[in-house]
Amino acid sequence: MSRRRPALRRLSGTALAVATLVAGATPASAADGTSPTPAPTAAESAAQDRAASDDEAVAGIVDYPGNPVTEPALVADEEDRLADVQTVGRMIQWGKLPVLGAYRLSTGSAYTLVLTRRSEPYVLADLLELGPQTFVREPDGAYILMENIVVQPGARLVLSDTGPLTIRMASDTDRFVSIVNLGGELEIVGTKASPVTLTSWNRDGGQVDTATEDGRAYVRSVGGKVTLERATFSNLGFWSGRTGGVALTGVDRPSEGALEEYGRDLGDAVATNNHANGIDVRYGTVPATSAPVVDPAAPQGADSLTAATDGSPVEGLLPVGTLPVPYTDDEDPEYSYVSAKVENVTFDGNAFGLFVSSANGVDISRSTIKNSMVDGLVMHRYVVNAAIADTVSSDNAGHGIVMARATTGIVVSGVTSRRNGGSGVVVRGAALASGPSATGMPVGDYGNNSISNSRTDENARFGIEIIGGRNISLSSNDVTGNDMGIVVREAASDVTLVGNHVEDNLRHAIALRDAATDVEITGNVISGALTGVYVRDSAALVERNTVNRVTNHAVTVTGATTGTVVTENTISGRGPSAVDVKRADAVQVGENDASTWVSTKPFWTHVRNALQPLTIMWLSLALVLIATALKGTRHRMRGLQHPYEAQRRLAELVEPPVVPAVVPRDGTQLAAGRHGSADAGGAA
The missing domain is CATH 2.160.20 (Pectate Lyase C-like)
Known part of the structure; x- marks a missing residue:
């Protein structure tokens, strides 16, 4: 059995009635300090398969201090929770159920407050009214958020104030909360004089949560539109990019399989209920009053589900008759891509500083990303037409x-x-x-x-x-x-x-x-x-x-x-x-x-x-x-000598000696060479 099936079947019966805790209602368990029953733990193998989609982003990881067993399972649980929230919203929409305003679901270890479509934005005053025991102002002026918030398509959540605004998101050993925009609009906007800060908060220790092995509060947008200005997001997130702190994601490859499965599960439950009440949907014998009517003024809990006008009890939030099977449209702009503007924002000490995936037209400027446990700014997959300017990313582990x-x-x-x-x-x-x-x-x-x-x-x-x-x-x-x-x-x-x-x-x-x-x-x-x-x-x-x-x-x-x-x-x-x-x-x-x-x-x-x-x-x-050139030079030098040079030298060797001239006493001089004959003649 897949890990999603138990959670979906848990919602398919009478437990689905928790969706009727609508605008301003407070869960009974919150009043007496108890908690909803935790969701069953996911199989480790499935969790690891889900976490593998972020393998590129964690390539630069250096000594991640978290737990590689528990954290992937928590990521998978979060994906299941968001799938449940999406599915309930679709079934209410396509079933044309008269659910008026925001409502609350019991999901896992914490509640999820779902903000539905309306013309006016949801602001701090609305959160104080919708969750007076889960969104509380503390003596130092900060607010503490103790339940998940989901913003549906057509809804707009604006977090800002006339003065500095600090929201501490509960992040304890047994639970953590998140703010997730599911195709709506999320604006977290401060000013230079009135900045906004969102951080995790361990209520047991009265300080920010630095441990990730039991999960940690995070902010995410799945599709829709996001504006972040003059804000700080610190010590948020764990393990994966989409739960890593602040994540702006669309749907990489939208799939309708999970929602179809949930539709079949709900269809089985409704068919069983119809059969028990003798209703045959094949022939249109569906009472017009068979759909439950949700009364915003009704008391909290399952009693807020009123019975049908004929007095017969009805389980679940689906009308009988032809069951609308939900699906996710591949071309649905609400979930396929996210667009965002991030300006003058600081991301400090998150698991991933800022994670962006399946986004079109993201503009990041004049921001700071630092001290992340994995990578700083990650453009994961299918991010197109994005601009990053005048931004500093420093001292990140990856x-x-x-x-x-x-x-x-x-x-x-x-x-x-x-x-x-x-x-x-x-x-x-x-x-x-x-x-x-x-x-x-x-x-x-x-x-x-x-x-x-x-x-x-x-x-x-x-x-x-x-x-x-x-x-x-x-x-x-x-x-x-x-x-x-x-x-x-x-x-x-x-x-x-x-x-x-x-x-x-x-x-x-x-x-x-x-x-x-x-x-x-x-x-x-x-x-x-x-x-x-x-x-x-x-x-x-x-x-x-x-x-x-x-x-x-x-x-x-x-x-x-x-x-x-x-x-x-x-x-x-x-x-x-x-x-x-x-x-x-x-x-x-x-x-x-x-x-x-x-x-x-x-x-x-x-x-x-x-x-x-x-x-x-x-x-x-x-x-x-x-050598050849030198030898030729010697031969040429010999050619310049007198042809009888050797004979001339021999002649010099055999030439008679020169006889000195004899000078007579009378001072006359005989001709040289002839003195011998003259002497002889004189002597004679």
Whole structure:
């Protein structure tokens, strides 16, 4: 048996009469201090299945302090309670039952006050009148809320005051309450002089509730319209995004199955009742007076169900006759999407700071999200056309800002995300499925998101992380002091990183990996990192960037990187090399200015690099050419000597010695060479 069936059958009989505690009525159990009978605990397996839908949001979780067994079960119980409230409302509407004004249901461990359609908004004075024992003003001026509130389509709840307004939502060990807008309008609006504060409150300890294992008060809108201004939401929520503090959700994939099941259960009960009273609905023998009449002035309890005019008792709130089976329309704007304006709001100490899912046209500005137990701001799924501006998300245990899969058209500008346990900003754009799946999810990827003029500082993981998706733009952002600056991975495509200032990140300033394609990295200023731009198994244009104060490589390209171009970058720093592409395939390296780069390669590294086989071959060939050229030069020098130079030298060796001239006593001089014959003649 499913976990929903017991709760639905509990409402299908005479217990359904609790819906008749209408406008201004007070439950008898509240008067004597007793509590309604708690709903049965859900099976843990079903609870875990329900909680699994939020797996993306909790990816950045760090040491969540709650209970992984009890909290998912409480989430499931809350879903059951809201389904019961929706179903009763639909049956009253389609059955045309004359239920006038607000009414109260006994649901689980607390009552639920249901605000129905009317032209005037419900305000503080109405809550004091409708629940004089469950909405009480305390001596310090704050209000304490001790029952759940549900706002139906056509109803509008406005929480504001002429002075500062504080609402403490009961959050004890045995019960917690919530405010849920089911397709209506919820306005929590303060002013600078008169802000509004909603917080959990442990009545036993007289303080805010910081424990989540037994559940904790929360605020949620399922479809409809929400306006939050000048307000603070603190210490709210537990475990899942939709119960995580403040949640703005629609219906991811509306389903009519649960309501149809409930309709069948009620139909069985009514059919049994009709049969007992001899009524045959096949032939239209349905007394016109068979529907119960709800009297707002009737006393509390089951007695407020008046009998039919013929005096016969009637159980339940359904007319006999053809049973209208409720359903949820996939196109119903009341539940499919939520629209919201959030301005000057603080979310402090919640499980999830602000959780948004299935929303169209959410506008978040000038707000602060901090100290969340999981992630700060989460755009979960099917969020479209949202704007986040001038907002700070800091000191959260997980990621600062998350845009999960199936979000598109998100414009982020002027935000700051710092000191988070995960990444500053995470953008996921991968497909929800890679092929046929049990839920039939689409296989296309998502994107068209942009982040500009923002800061991501001192996050434990990455400054900005892009995981899959397409058409994503990061421009003019400051990314400082993270483990890595900007990371693009998992087949993300058509990504532009332009004009960003990426400074003093520990490892890579900008990293592309795992088949990222068509990525443009242009005009960025990168300063202080181990590696400036790291490209692995991806394709990118790395052009006209300024890289300085890096200590390994300014640009590293490795793996299958066909189509990557590195050109016109201005590079300075120290390391083995400015541009490292020796492990990459088909990289085009153009003209880069690395004139001030200081190489830190050791001498023997240069020698070892020089003594590569190919280098030795070319060096040997060069030496051969040099030797040949020198030999030819010597031959040409010999050709310039006298042809009989050798003989001339021999002649010098055999030439007779020169005889000195003899000078006669009379001072005459004989001709040289002839003195021998003259002497001889004279002697003769």
